[in-house]
Amino acid sequence: MSQSPQPSSAPRREGLTIFVEGLKVDAGIGVYDHEHGRLQTLLIDVRLELGPVEVHGLSDTINYETVANACRRIVAEGHVGLVETFAERLALDCLTDPRVRAVTVRVDKPGALDAAAGAGCELRYVR
Numbered sequence: 492m493s494q495s496p497q498p499s500s501a502p503r504r505e506g507l508t509i510f511v512e513g514l515k516v517d518a519g520i521g522v523y524d525h526e527h528g529r530l531q532t533l534l535i536d537v538r539l540e541l542g543p544v545e546v547h548g549l550s551d552t553i554n555y556e557t558v559a560n561a562c563r564r565i566v567a568e569g570h571v572g573l574v575e576t577f578a579e580r581l582a583l584d585c586l587t588d589p590r591v592r593a594v595t596v597r598v599d600k601p602g603a604l605d606a607a608a609g610a611g612c613e614l615r616y617v618r
Contacts, residue, residue, distance in 0.1 A: 518531060
């Protein structure tokens with residue numbers, strides 16, 4: 492009688508997640524008249540899901556500063572009406588790197604609602 496092969500117990504890497512949490516930026520954002528011409532604080536969380544890459548140096552992964560720079564570019568482009576628009580622009584910018592399989596962006600506008608610690612949106616894109 493032949494024996495069936497035993498399942499491998501060796502661990503295998505399924506993926507790598509890079510994250511930036513609580514990135515604080517001051518942005519021109521909002522749809523109301525009183526929100527135009529002034530900056531408001533946004534708190535941004537980003538999760539980038541990569542494949543099962545091996546990382547031996549910075550060139551093998553995504554630098555956190557890349558995410559921060561993308562946020563700064565969006566702010567520099569001028570006033571954005573909705574946090575949803577800001578989140579979408581940031582997510583699509585992150586997806587310009589072909590190593591990113593999925594991206595989740597959360598944008599919190601802490602001053603948006605007096606009775607809440609935060610208010611905003613979270614979106615996810617996958618390839």
